[in-house]
Amino acid sequence: MSDPGRQLMPVLRLAPAKVNLTLAVLGRRPDGFHDLHSVFVPLELADRLSLAPGGSSGEDSLHVEGPDTGPLADNLVLRGIAAARAAIGAGPGRPATPALAARLEKHIPVAAGLGGGSSDGAAAFDGALEAWGAEGALDEDRRRRAAASIGSDVPFFLGAGSIAAAGAALVQGRGERVLPVVGITGEPGILLVTPQVAVRTPDVFAVFAGTQVSGDGSVRMTSEHLAQELTSGLSADGLIARAGVLAVANDLLAAAGLVAPGLVAVRRALMRVLKRPVGLSGSGPTLWTLYPSRTEAESAATVVRAAIADGAIPSIGDGPPAVIASTIRAGRRPAHEEVSP
Ligand code: C5P
Secondary structure (H helix, E strand, O other), X not given: OOOOOOOOOOEEEXXXXXXXXXXXXXXXXXXXXXXXXXXXXXXXXXXXXEEEEOOOOOOOEEEXXXXXXXXXXXXHHHHHHHHHHHHHOOOOOOOOOOOEEEEEEOOOOOOOOOOHHHHHHHHHHHHHHHHOOOOOOOOHHHHHHHHHHHOOOHHHHHOOOOHHHOOOEEEEEOOOEEEEOOOEOOOOEEEEEEOEOOOOHHHHHHHHHHHOOOOOHHHHHHHHHHHHHHHHOEOHHHHHHOXXXXXXXXXXXXXXXXXXXXXXXXXXXXXXHHOOOOEEOOOXXXXXXXXXXXXXXXXXXXXXXXXXXXXOOOOOEOOOOEEEEEEEOOOXXXXXXXXXO
């Protein structure tokens, strides 16, 4: 419980991006969402969030540095703080939840299928609890339910108890069932290419639902197989060897291509230029390519920027695609390794 005399301290959080290495859509649920089977991995690419005691207005505030994230009221940072406050509740013995001033430094492309908004929301939820000295105020079940109320991808980013623990996971249900796995036991590089087109997640799921009731079983098989392999860990080389299969293991690929027709041409052009498999993260529009190291992903980024400049890779929508080289964050080590001296 919080100490009423305690000074509220600024809290800093890194909010990592994710990619879906697989995404199987199992079917539509009565609540309108879809049941998924998806392997999520966190990236080094991250937004930075700071939370400090709020101003005199008595309301939470948010300042965003970087690309336009849309209306502030819809920002998942403010929704994350509000969800934390609501989950704690009010009344005698409850920690005080004074207003917070949030500053968000955006590095993750917005509405890109990289989970940036959800990660910011998870960081805000977790950070607000810490700022209020209320880390212990919620049991795991209330924490998870509150997280899911912010958005489907938020439970993944909250990890098992702390944002710092967000690691590779098998994500099921609507996104609320997060099973941590050992993950990738190296640090493979990843190239992210985000065309500047709006691909709204609800639109992609709606197109998917209109064309199919569930994905074709092959994506689910690939996803189950990868999740199984990641429970004991997979090396970076092992991951690269599976890149061709993983690049087509996304049931939303065709629907995303229908929502944003130019996406198909960008993906084909990338495969031609890079001579490697290219996958789609989430509902897109970000396209990913795996490399053994970050250095190789950075070299590929240079090649892609040149290909965009000379038109070999088309610029669709509002301008040239964003090109970012990053790293898949190392997974957890198996428990028996953690206890060895
Ligand atoms: O929960 P979130 O706000 O991220 O979801 C955005 C939209 O994506 C939902 O309104 C729904 O249309 C779709 N969705 C879905 N099934 C999921 C996750 C999202 O149908 N598992």
